[in-house]
Amino acid sequence: MAVADRPKVVCLCGSLRFAPLFAAERRRLTALGVIVLGPEEAEGELTPRMREALGELHLRRIDLADEVRVVSEDGYLGEATRREIAYARDHGKVLSAVQPGVEL
Secondary structure, three states: OOOOOOOOEEEEEOOHHHHHHHHHHHHHHHHOOOEEEOOOOOOOOOOHHHHHHHHHHHHHHHHHOOEEEEOOOOOOOOHHHHHHHHHHHHOOOEEEEOOOOOOO
């Protein structure tokens, strides 16, 4: 739930293979006055330790959000996205999806 004296905060989750969809949703929400949090692409090859650290960082973004919005195409939800959805649900976050009909 958004706090009355601040804009709503939405965390985008999903596979970065959908970067154009992430960018479009970020622009759309920002135009509506929403603060948008989301993953960023890291440069270079990621070690398992770096990948784990980035995953934990994204969970902290979810902690800050009022809503978690899933970005996907053709209903694709990878393992990391499913983990983020479960985390958001366990922490009482509102869940929504960019693509209609995606089962969260």
